[in-house]
Amino acid sequence: MKVRYWLLDINYGVIAGNIPEIRMWGVTPENERIVVLDRSFRPYFYVLPIRGYDPEKLAEKIKNMFSTKILACEVVEKRFFGKPLKVVKVICQVPPQVPELREDIKRIRGVEDVYEADIRFYMRYMIDNGIYPSSWNEVEAEELEKTVFRWNVDRVFLAQGPPKPLQLSRLPPLRVLAFDIECYNPRGSPNPEIDPVIIISVKTNKGDEKLFTARDHEDYLVIKEFVNEVQRFDPDVIVGYNSNKFDWIYLLERAKKLRIKLNIARNNEEPKQSVYGHFSIIGRANVDLYDLAEEMHEVKVKTLENVAEYLGVMKKSERPLIEGTEIYKYWDDNNLRKTLMEYALADVRSTLGLSDKILPFMIQLSSIVGLPLDQIGTASVGRRVEWYLMRSAFEYNELIPNLEERPHVSYKGAIVLEPKKGLHENIAVLDFSAMYPNIMIKYNISPDTYVEPFETIEEEKVYITPEVGHKFRKYPDGFYRKVLSRLLEAREKIRSQMKRLDPRSLEYRILDERQKALKVIANATYGYCGWTGARWYKREVAEATTAWGRTIISETIKMARKIGLEVIYGDTDSIFVKNVPEKVERLIEMVKERFGLRIKPDKIYIRVFFTEAKKRYCGLLPDGRIDVVGLEAVRGDWSELAKEVQEKVIEIILKYGDPFKAVDYVKSVIKKLERGEISISKLIIWKTLSKDLDKYEAHTAHVVVARKMVQAGIRLHKGDKIGFVIVKGASQRISDRAEPYFLVKDFSLIDVNYYIEKQVIPAALRILGYFGIKESLLKSNKKQRSLYDFFQ
DNA sequence: GCCTTGAAGTTACCG
DNA sequence: ACCGGTAACTTCAAGGCG
Numbered sequence: 001m002k003v004r005y006w007l008l009d010i011n012y013g014v015i016a017g018n019i020p021e022i023r024m025w026g027v028t029p030e031n032e033r034i035v036v037l038d039r040s041f042r043p044y045f046y047v048l049p050i051r052g053y054d055p056e057k058l059a060e061k062i063k064n065m066f067s068t069k070i071l072a073c074e075v076v077e078k079r080f081f082g083k084p085l086k087v088v089k090v091i092c093q094v095p096p097q098v099p100e101l102r103e104d105i106k107r108i109r110g111v112e113d114v115y116e117a118d119i120r121f122y123m124r125y126m127i128d129n130g131i132y133p134s135s136w137n138e139v140e141a142e143e144l145e146k147t148v149f150r151w152n153v154d155r156v157f158l159a160q161g162p163p164k165p166l167q168l169s170r171l172p173p174l175r176v177l178a179f180d181i182e183c184y185n186p187r188g189s190p191n192p193e194i195d196p197v198i199i200i201s202v203k204t205n206k207g208d209e210k211l212f213t214a215r216d217h218e219d220y221l222v223i224k225e226f227v228n229e230v231q232r233f234d235p236d237v238i239v240g241y242n243s244n245k246f247d248w249i250y251l252l253e254r255a256k257k258l259r260i261k262l263n264i265a266r267n268n269e270e271p272k273q274s275v276y277g278h279f280s281i282i283g284r285a286n287v288d289l290y291d292l293a294e295e296m297h298e299v300k301v302k303t304l305e306n307v308a309e310y311l312g313v314m315k316k317s318e319r320p321l322i323e324g325t326e327i328y329k330y331w332d333d334n335n336l337r338k339t340l341m342e343y344a345l346a347d348v349r350s351t352l353g354l355s356d357k358i359l360p361f362m363i364q365l366s367s368i369v370g371l372p373l374d375q376i377g378t379a380s381v382g383r384r385v386e387w388y389l390m391r392s393a394f395e396y397n398e399l400i401p402n403l404e405e406r407p408h409v410s411y412k413g414a415i416v417l418e419p420k421k422g423l424h425e426n427i428a429v430l431d432f433s434a435m436y437p438n439i440m441i442k443y444n445i446s447p448d449t450y451v452e453p454f455e456t457i458e459e460e461k462v463y464i465t466p467e468v469g470h471k472f473r474k475y476p477d478g479f480y481r482k483v484l485s486r487l488l489e490a491r492e493k494i495r496s497q498m499k500r501l502d503p504r505s506l507e508y509r510i511l512d513e514r515q516k517a518l519k520v521i522a523n524a525t526y527g528y529c530g531w532t533g534a535r536w537y538k539r540e541v542a543e544a545t546t547a548w549g550r551t552i553i554s555e556t557i558k559m560a561r562k563i564g565l566e567v568i569y570g571d572t573d574s575i576f577v578k579n580v581p582e583k584v585e586r587l588i589e590m591v592k593e594r595f596g597l598r599i600k601p602d603k604i605y606i607r608v609f610f611t612e613a614k615k616r617y618c619g620l621l622p623d624g625r626i627d628v629v630g631l632e633a634v635r636g637d638w639s640e641l642a643k644e645v646q647e648k649v650i651e652i653i654l655k656y657g658d659p660f661k662a663v664d665y666v667k668s669v670i671k672k673l674e675r676g677e678i679s680i681s682k683l684i685i686w687k688t689l690s691k692d693l694d695k696y697e698a699h700t701a702h703v704v705v706a707r708k709m710v711q712a713g714i715r716l717h718k719g720d721k722i723g724f725v726i727v728k729g730a731s732q733r734i735s736d737r738a739e740p741y742f743l744v745k746d747f748s749l750i751d752v753n754y755y756i757e758k759q760v761i762p763a764a765l766r767i768l769g770y771f772g773i774k775e776s777l778l779k780s781n782k783k784q785r786s787l788y789d790f791f792q
Numbered sequence: 793g794c795c796t797t798g799a800a801g802t803t804a805c806c807g
Numbered sequence: 808a809c810c811g812g813t814a815a816c817t818t819c820a821a822g823g824c825g
Contacts, residue, residue, distance in 0.1 A: 381808090381809055411810090413810065413812055416813070526809085527810040614813060630804095630813085635804060636803090690802080698817075698819085700817065733818075734817070735818080762816095793825095797822080799821095800817105805812105
């Protein structure tokens with residue numbers, strides 16, 4: 001019979017000692033949970049003979065040497081960076097043989113290298129069959145007696161043929177379960193050896209909401225009940241926030257200690273750590289929403305509360321907030337315990353709410369690049385691009401290059417213009433759409449079209465890169481040209497489909513997430529090819545792309561000036577010009593004519609302000625909104641107070657053009673600060689711990705504070721944000737006077753002077769300095785409202 | 793020994 | 808663990824001065 005299913009998870013097992021069995025865990029349109037087994041697929045890899053070595057002979061040799069381990073050995077035609085070649089395909093019995101044989105075969109005389117021996121078996125299976133996770137598939141299969149397997153599924157099937165992809169954009173009715181744990185932690189960070197899990201909160205997308213709580217410090221039942229609840233609800237997706245780096249590790253350790261089996265997978269196993277450090281729960285997708293939150297650069301301190309507020313899931317003002325180190329106090333105090341319960345509930349509600357916002361995008365990303373849903377978040381941006389490329393390589397019969405360690409080589413990037421400082425009115429911002437992908441397509445820039453300097457080739461057959469001189473064949477189409485064109489075309493197609501849909505419809509939402517995912521992959525491809533960790537790394541490719549970019553933007557600026565358009569600023573793929581509609585139109589046409597590339601008016605600023613610095617400006621939009629770019633107000637490492645002041649100053653300047661009004665405002669803030677009328681929370685400065693604590697040479701404030709936190713028993717990791725405030729003290733060094741923010745409750749300890757001189761004033765002066773305002777004016781007590789006073 | 797200066801280290805931003 | 812370009816801050820040691 002034909003079986004249709006949405007592929008949720010995939011793994012494999014070995015049965016009868018030597019038969020690999022692919023297991024595809026899916027959801028059917030009839031809302032059943034199924035597993036489809038395929039016992040017909042075998043692992044394999046390729047062996048490239050050294051130059052001049054007969055591949056047939058090599059195949060024969062390998063066959064003889066490893067006759068007991070190898071199922072078959074055949075010569076196949078492939079391409080490698082576009083060049084046709086013959087390789088030996090070595091087919092093995094079971095997947096664990098691959099890494100073993102790879103090493104043995106590498107050492108054989110006549111072998112140049114081994115390829116595609118590092119692709120996990122289930123990924124190999126999906127690639128070869130052209131099927132994708134998080135999408136619909138169809139397979140001819142017979143149903144097996146499910147009781148034989150004792151797995152938690154409705155039905156089990158055995159594939160009779162290869163699965164095929166189905167083009168359907170709707171989603172199955174997925175069951176989602178969110179969870180969150182709270183641990184007892186009287187000494188800073190909790191230790192699973194001794195500290196119990198005091199609360200596990202659970203919420204499902206079917207409306208269940210449960211708290212499992214410890215009896216004082218006894219958590220056996222908490223974990224047991226959680227396991228029961230997961231088994232009862234039988235979720236397809238389990239979501240958590242930082243669950244891969246905390247909750248699962250803690251729960252597993254705790255469960256081990258208490259001799260509880262955390263058997264929540266659909267094959268009754270425990271979650272186990274897998275490829276990118278995530279926990280795999282067989283048959284379900286274990287998704288850590290923190291991974292995607294990390295990519296949301298608009299939120300500076302990525303706590304669950306902050307991300308939930310940013311995405312409109314839950315306001316911080318509508319939920320209890322408890323400092324991590326204080327949790328145990330709330331547990332021990334009978335009056336406060338209720339608040340902790342509310343806190344745990346708010347966390348799990350936020351987590352489930354977050355999944356509504358984030359999962360649809362992850363699902364599309366998963367179905368485009370081909371990584372299972374539980375791996376998509378943990379894979380780096382580069383690896384996501386790469387999986388997409390690996391899929392494409394298979395389709396084009398291209399050999400996948402091996403991972404290599406390479407030294408870093410830098411190259412020249414984009415151009416940034418010196419801005420014309422000051423206030424400008426009515427400015428149009430013109431952007432090249434998808435500049436780098438389009439450059440790569442247009443000039444056929446790709447590792448497989450690259451012509452080495454020593455190769456001789458007629459000039460008409462190549463594109464020669466300006467400045468750097470790299471040559472790329474005009475034909476045939478390079479790998480990147482093919483891949484990028486497909487991505488961009490797919491996106492355009494979806495966008496035109498969307499125009500016919502109701503923006504409130506589910507399908508519209510799905511397509512919108514899909515087009516966003518396609519855009520993300522296309523835009524990351526340039527960065528990918530200049531990344532030394534990339535399989536398809538080629539410095540010249542990245543270098544040529546930016547070189548063309550520089551030429552194109554420079555020429556565009558010249559053309560603008562030639563037709564009398566004043567250029568105020570430009571960065572990489574954008575130019576800021578005086579908004580003269582006829583001239584702007586003409587420029588767009590000229591660019592199209594000259595380069596075959598599209599530039600579009602992205603936005604218009606009624607007023608825009610530049611300091612002398614690049615990459616920092618602010619502008620007033622027609623609808624009254626204000627853009628702040630690069631300035632302190634949008635940086636995560638300035639105090640909220642300084643950012644707020646700058647934002648207000650910008651608003652006053654852009655809307656009313658009155659620096660003195662801004663001065664009065666700044667002075668009023670300074671007065672409040674002096675009187676202690678500002679909340680300490682607005683004085684916190686956050687900085688990321690970007691490496692291990694012992695690797696720092698410099699004694700910066702956040703490093704010093706981080707060391708103090710570690711002393712206090714708080715476990716810190718690379719990537720953690722350190723929040724501190726500056727307090728009064730004898731030392732000149734700021735780092736000596738930095739304290740963890742949660743230890744400073746009394747405002748009288750705060751070094752108000754620091755906040756005035758090093759936070760508020762610099763942030764305000766960044767803007768007001770241009771208008772001739774001096775620091776002394778901001779600090780003076782005299783009121784002054786006019787130009788006359790100013791010049792006195 | 794004190795003050796100035798600039799390099800080095802560091803973070804976070806832009807596109 | 809995607810790129811280079813850029814601004815800005817703090818620390819720290821060298822250099823200038825007396």
